[in-house]
Amino acid sequence: MIYLDHAATAPPDPRVLEAMLPHLGERFGNPSEPHAAGRMARADLEAAREEIARLVGCETAEVVLTGGGTEADNLAVLGRAQGIPGRLVISALEHPAVRGTAEALAVRGWRVEIAPVLTNGCLDLNALDASVRSGDALVCVLGASNLTGVLQPIAEVAVLCAERGVPLHVDHVQTASGAPIDLSSLPGVVTAAIAAHKLGGPRGVGALVGRGIRSLAPISFGGGQEAGLRPGTENVAGAVALAAALSIRQGPDAVAERATRAALRDQLEERLGLPVAGGVAERLPGHTLLLTGLRGDTVVRLLDERGIAVAAGSACASGETAPDATLTAMGIAAAQARSAVRVTLGPTTTQSDIDAFVTAWSELEPALRAAAEAAA
Amino acid sequence: MIDLSRAGTVARPDGEGRAGGGRCDDRVRFTLGLDGEVLRQVRFGADACAATTAAAAWLAARAEGGTLLDAARLGLADVLAGARIEPAAAECALTAVDALHAALGDAVARGARVAPSAGRSLIAMSGGVDSAMVLTEAVAEGREPVGLTLRLWIDPEAPSPDRACCAPSAVRSARDLCHASGVPHLSLDLRADFRRTVVDSFVAGYAAGETPNPCTTCNGAFRFDALDAAATRLGASEWRTGHYAQIVERGGTLLVARGVDPTKDQSYMLGLVDPDLLQRVRFPLGRRLKADVQQRAAELELAAARAPESQEVCFLGGGALAPFLARQGVGMEPGPIVDEDGVELGRHRGARAYTPGQRRGLGVSRGTEALHVLKVDQPRNTLVVGPAGRLGRREVPLRDLRRILPIDTVDACFRLRAPAVPGALVPDRAGAWLVRLERDAFAVAPGQVAVLYSDDAVVAAGVVAG
CATH class of the missing domain: 2.40.30.10 (Translation factors)
Incomplete structure (x- = not known):
């Protein structure tokens, strides 16, 4: 199989598995216990936490390990939206983990403002500037769109929020796979969500990181683990895996790997010659959203039959293909949005994968276009 | 694997059909090239989701090389199994089935002919319980039935468009019924002819203040001729409908006669049918009681046994006459309601929507006497009303x-x-x-x-x- 859906989940990196395995075996202790096994687990956990903090640019005490990216996003939003309902501003690009949480708050009386996006896939900073005001409970902007891969102007957003004293949450779940994350450079009260499985780690572990952790209210209760923000016996193996995955994707070797990935992506786009959503903006290195002009899900199926895994840009749900909200926000027409196919490369992607994709595409494209034309 | 090798269009097709364009905007088109009754070439177009495209490609591959009647046996269940489509995507696959069947029907409408067979019976299927029973009995008899449904009318603006006798849902249920017995099913799209011969004259009649009888006109001037022509083309030696009427012979002439069930007799609706057709038509329910048919259908667990009975003019689609006429561009102007002496008793909303004998919806009274429409005076846009006795x-x-x-x-x-x-x-x-x-x-x-x-x-x- 040629796997070009790294943004959905990345194949496990053997180095991550190797780092994690002992913690599923002999190093099994509960970090809360004072005996030797517990102390060993505590030390492993804190070492992982320290590594995570170092790699994202925050204090060790500013890392809350969670059960994944969605849980981290929920904690960041719900942990901030306390007391009398107020106002939140979220970007039109948000992943459902944030958008869905904001919608749930709207039901409880919170006012949710959606900050618009420009046609290039970037957040409209002027509109955000006009929207955010002092007293807002939170601003949410993702670091990179999981659909288009377009990187968002987080530094500017952080300044804008800090000026008004409004906390900022950044969903960095997709960003961490291919762009540097440095929270230390961002002013103000900031949190960020990350997840291991987008980085070659296992599913079911993520973290909420950043100095904003210190002022969050808990949203779940129990034994007080993770500074009381994520109670429950810690997933030491997951924490170690997250640290290992981050150190690969955010470490010194990542710079060259990202450049290789971006070059393969650029080559793919050039060989295909298709319009690309957000193609003019700065994007994650292996990410492209092709506007094929055909039905996205049909292209996905045909490529799958040829052993190539990619994703459709819009999901067909109950007989109705709803164009993705992000693409609609970018002003892409429904028919074009429906044709979107997301191809995401990873560190393991090779030139021969790209060649195979181009070959498969050149085989199926004429027939599929003939089919579409014959339906007219 | 989705086989795209048959994507495209047959040049100068002998049949062409489309479906889709609904909620998810999937569109499928089939074109057919015939060699006698053999589908020499089947091509499909699909601007559609994966499931619909897979269904269209599978149907094209399956239909090509077989006969027209073989293809007419292909239904949803075959596609779901053959193209391995999840049941959740059945609606998607249905678009492809509809398009293929539209193409097959078009081929028949354009004159495709199937070699005659003495055992073949064409069954006129409405999707209701009566024609379902006729089909079931023809199968049991050992005949070689072919189901045929005429698509006559769709008025998307009607309150319940699916209540029209030949709505897409009725065509599908007739088709499913046939396919459940392995019987080929075809549908002919006669909407343009139906509008011209039946609906336009109905509307014109009302516009002129008359009370036309569209069902009798439809059967006499249109529907039976279409069914007879289709039976000939499909090589059937006879054709059957679910009408409650009989055919009797008087002095060498075949005549339509009343059905045995007085509550269901439909001979009036067949009053204008050309007697020459009667040699080839059978009304198997003419000697049956409707209640018995319904009971038997329930015993056989025919899905159509539960279908609502249509009693109204099919193209009104569950709505009232006045809004239908308005949709057809017949203007309605308020005018006077008078008694036979010319004394104004009230106002009506448009004389054209009333029928002599009508009592409801008048909203006028004279003492305790119930008043009926005696006359629709179209030139004066006036309703003349009076007691029942004057009717x-x-x-x-x-x-x-x-x-x-x-x-x-x-x-x-x-x-x-x-x-x-x-x-x-x-x-x-x-x-x-x-x-x-x-x-x-x-x-x-x-x-x-x-x-x-x-x-x-x-x-x-x-x-x-x-």
């Missing part, structure tokens, strides 16, 4: 009279299942015909069809002229 008539002039047998002593019937009134067919002074009745006939309106029976068999029919 009776003894002489009814006719136009367009067709006499099948030269019998003058008749029982006249002016609407479906109205009691027949004995009388005589006599020439009037101007050389036209009138029926002179022995008793009053009530609520006889111009434009209605007069069906004249002798001994329960239709011997003549014409249109009420005034």
